[in-house]
Each structure stands twice: as C-alpha cells, then as structure tokens.
Amino acid sequence: MNISISTPTDTKCILKVGQKVDFNTPFIEDYQSEDIIISIAKKLQIPSDKIFKYLKKFVGDPIQKGDIIAERKSLISKNVILSDYNGVIKEINHYEGTVNISIYKSKNTFTNAYFKGEIVELTKERIKIKVTEAKDFQLKQASTNFGGETIFFKDPYGPIFASQAANKIMIAEVVDVYLKTKAEALGIRGFVTMRVPPQNSDLPEAQIKTIEDFKQILKLNLPYCLIDKQYSKIYFYR
Numbered sequence: 001m002n003i004s005i006s007t008p009t010d011t012k013c014i015l016k017v018g019q020k021v022d023f024n025t026p027f028i029e030d031y032q033s034e035d036i037i038i039s040i041a042k043k044l045q046i047p048s049d050k051i052f053k054y055l056k057k058f059v060g061d062p063i064q065k066g067d068i069i070a071e072r073k074s075l076i077s078k079n080v081i082l083s084d085y086n087g088v089i090k091e092i093n094h095y096e097g098t099v100n101i102s103i104y105k106s107k108n109t110f111t112n113a114y115f116k117g118e119i120v121e122l123t124k125e126r127i128k129i130k131v132t133e134a135k136d137f138q139l140k141q142a143s144t145n146f147g148g149e150t151i152f153f154k155d156p157y158g159p160i161f162a163s164q165a166a167n168k169i170m171i172a173e174v175v176d177v178y179l180k181t182k183a184e185a186l187g188i189r190g191f192v193t194m195r196v197p198p199q200n201s202d203l204p205e206a207q208i209k210t211i212e213d214f215k216q217i218l219k220l221n222l223p224y225c226l227i228d229k230q231y232s233k234i235y236f237y238r
Contacts, residue, residue, distance in 0.1 A: 002120060003136070003237055004128045005145060006230040011111075012104070013127065019119045021129075023148060023167070027113040031104035036085055041097025043081050044072045048097030055099070061089045069099060114147040115226045117237075134237035135220060138209045139227070141197070142234075146190050146204035147226035150236070152218060153179075162186045169225055171217065192225065192234065206234060 007013055011028040015021060040055070041048040054070045057063055063083050072079045087103035121128035151164055153172040156179055166187035173194040175183070180191075180198040190204040191197055194214040197205035206227045208214045222236035 001132070001134045001237075002128050002130055003115070003117070003134050003226055003235040004121075004126050005115065005147075005226060005228050007123075007125055007127060008145065012106075013122065014110075015113070015119050015122065015127065017119050017122055020117070021113045021119060022116045023112060023114065025113045026110040028111045030107040030109045030111065032107055034103050034105055035090060036087070036101045036103055038069060038081065038083075038099045038101065039097060040070045040081060040099050044070060044079055046072065046097070049094045051092070051094055051097050051099075055092065057083075057089050057099075059089050059092055063087055063089060063101060114145075116224055131237045133222070134235050135216075135222070136233050136235045137213045137217065139232040139234055140207040140209045142204075142206040142227050142229040142232060143197075144204045145227060145229050146206075147224065147235075148189050150223060150225050151188075152221060154218065160186060171225070173214065190227075192227070208234070 008028060011030055013028055014026055040051045044054055046054065054072050056068045056071060064086050065083055067083045068080055069083050070081045085101055085103045087101045089099060090102040091100035115129055117129035117131040120130045148167065148169045150171050151168040153170055156174060160182060165183060167189055169190045169192060170183055170188050171192045175191050175193055175198040180201055184203065192206045194208050194211060197207050217236060220236055222238050224237050226235045
C-alpha cells in the first residue's frame with residue numbers, strides 16, 4: 001500500500017527511489033532564493049523591446065548553468081548569452097531588456113524525514129511511499145506538512161511522561177492550554193485534534209474533519225501518521 005506527500009517548495013529532496021527511510025533519514029536540503037538580473041538588450045546590443053526575438057528561455061522555464069538564455073546571429077558572427085546559474089526564469093522585462101533568474105542557494109541545513117517506508121516514486125511535486133497498512137482521512141485544517149510516531153491521548157486529565165511523548169505527534173480530541181504547555185515541555189512534535197487545535201503553539205497542528213473519522217482513528221490505533229496540507233489529508237499507517 002502507498003501513501004504520498006507533496007514536496008515542500010524552496011527545498012531539494014535528497015531521497016532516491018528504492019530507498020528505505022525512517023525519522024532519522026535526511027529528507028530535504030534547505031535553500032534560500034535569490035534573484036539575478038541579466039541585461040539581455042545591453043549584452044546583445046539590441047533594443048529592449050526586441051529581446052523576445054532572441055530569447056531561448058521563457059518565464060517558468062528551468063535553466064541550468066551553461067544553458068543558452070539568448071542568442072543573436074548575423075552572417076559573420078554569433079553572440080550568445082549563457083547562464084552562470086541553476087534556477088528558473090522568473091520574469092522577462094521588455095521595457096528594461098532584462099531577464100530575471102530565480103536561483104536557489106543551499107543553507108547547508110537538512111530536514112529529516114517525518115515518515116517511514118520505502119520510496120517508490122519521486123516527482124517534483126509528490127513523493128510516494130510504500131507502507132504495510134494505511135488509512136487516510138480528510139482534514140478540516142492543517143498548518144503544514146508533518147508527521148511522525150503517534151501517541152493517542154484519550155484522557156485529557158491523565159498522566160503524560162517524557163518517555164511517552166518525546167518526538168511524537170499527539171492525537172487527542174481536544175488540547176487545552178495546560179495540556180499543550182505540558183506536552184510541548186515533554187517534547188511533543190505536533191498536534192492532531194478533533195476540536196479546534198491549540199492556540200498560540202509554534203508546533204505543527206491539524207484538525208480531523210468529522211467525529212466519525214476521529215472515532216475510527218482511535219479504533220485503528222496505528223503507530224504513525226503523515227499530514228499533507230496541500231490535499232488536506234492525514235494518513236495513519238504502519
């Protein structure tokens with residue numbers, strides 16, 4: 001059985017098809033974007049409003065270092081502008097005669113996977129993961145993509161210990177201020193609730209859409225969860 005997650009933007013996925021991942025596996029390399037402006041008209045010595053005639057790349061096109069951005073040919077010569085960067089064509093300004101390239105620079109930081117399984121498919125937009133068993137449910141809201149090992153907290157007044165909570169996603173009908181503060185101090189990594197998620201929390205959070213789904217989730221008692229904000233979906237799996 002497969003589950004899937006959307007790939008975060010402004011990042012580079014470093015996973016490979018066939019790779020088995022867990023919560024300690026580096027997943028994405030963090031990048032920051034920067035805009036580079038290339039003066040096409042000036043370099044080719046042409047009027048600014050004529051640059052489209054000479055361009056080889058257009059808005060939205062990916063570009064690699066060494067690719068031809070623009071080219072001007074004559075009977076006796078050829079003037080070529082090559083890209084010095086990897087990135088995406090962000091804007092073409094025919095008033096200024098420029099091309100804006102959005103490039104990504106590594107922050108040299110990595111985020112570990114928040115899911116477990118075998119990578120069976122990788123695209124620019126989605127990652128598909130093979131797992132043993134899974135059930136998906138619709139969400140009312142989600143703050144971001146996240147996931148991890150689950151802890152089902154059925155009694156809001158019951159005891160909770162660091163050994164139970166550390167690095168896990170709390171599944172609870174409701175999380176009040178007291179429980180939120182205690183859970184965060186014990187190392188909880190996120191909240192999935194039936195009622196409105198805890199307020200003023202810096203941790204990721206999601207809300208189950210219906211009480212019937214929440215009851216089924218508790219009954220399934222699966223050890224891991226994965227939240228996809230883009231599709232408002234949560235997977236419980238093993």
